[in-house]
Amino acid sequence: MTTITFVAFDGTRHELEAENGSTVMENAIRNSVPGIEAECGGACACATCHVYVDDAWKAAVGEPEAMEEDMLDFAYDVRPNSRLSCQIRVSDKLDGLVVHVPERQA
């Protein structure tokens, strides 16, 4: 199991155990993490599971692919560390991952 922490816009921290191979978004939905909507259910088609990857984890998580970058155009307040959490797959190397939930989803 891999530990992931979601930091809400108001600073509240939600720490949860995620199964390797699942997506960061799925874990947020299963654990009712506020601020992650995932309207399209993980199809990379809506930009409502937008997160900011903590600077310390940016390199480990990596860059979005072209399709995700296209979807990010629809997200709110996109920054260099923006990712769609449905496109981040949980693995051992992300143990301890911290992502920040934006003020709002689109």
Added chain:
Amino acid sequence: MRNVIETDVVIVGAGPVGLFAVFELGLYDLRCHLIDILDRPGGQCAELYPEKPIYDIPAWPEISGAGLTERLMEQIAPFHPEFHFNRMVTALKKLDDGRFEVETDENEIFHAKIVVIAAGGGSFQPKRPPIPGIEAFEDKSVFYSVRRMEEFRDHDILIVGGGDSALDWTLNLKPIAKSVTLVHRRPEFRAAPDSVNKMFALQERGELAFEIGQVTGLTGEDGQIRSATIKGPDGDVEVNATRLLPFFGLTMKLGPIADWGLNLHENLIKVDTEKFETSEPGIFAIGDINWYPGKLKLILSGFHEAALMAHAAKKIAHPEAKVVFQYTTSSTSLQKKLGVK
């Protein structure tokens, strides 16, 4: 005097469940008109995941959203459904003769014995960009689509987005505009390469401006914008604009359905589990838009709901007729309707 379209059934929503309802209703000789806000059938299958595989459609180990839509269209073709795309149902009311009147935002009127709401997550509507105070300018100087180009003549137009809508309108409005500025958060576009090349060529000749960034603020008064602040890689830029066209894709909203006087459960329409009828007899709700204890938002649940709904709808539409349950495998009368030779 507006034309009234008379029909047995109006189906609100042309997603997979609305489409399959045409089949089930057709077996009972009920003619259907479908109304959808998108420009094509399929609903979420067409708009959100046309290419994504679905794995839980019975007998289809794997099928894409577009593939499912295509096959449903083939399956319902014998019943000649009529489609009304690019419109939203705005009003629904009961007539004195017991039928229902359905009105769209294109000013059409339908009179139907039965209304089936198969509206999924609600209607797809343009996403409002996260710009503080933008609401005050909407429909006055901020528009989410171009209905009449004349509204934009001789204006300083600011267009935001990186898809085909943004690029197409940048090019189309350029000849009649006072000026056009396109804003996108990066230099790569999701639009047809030809449009992108044309835009860059116009920019090079100084005929339009392209700014990389995100719009963060608007100035103006009484619904009329004056300028926009664009946060770019080198800080804030202020751009004069009297018209703003943001293209940020679509989102689903329940929309006017909430005002039709039907009993709701957390923004979903409450139905019984025998007929999937709403609190108003003759109005049914099937698929993702409905709620009952144990509801699962699956396409296959919607298909089941469509079958039971159709059986009940027939009794309302033709109270004098004896409703006989038949199988398509063995009933010659059903096979005739399906065009089986």
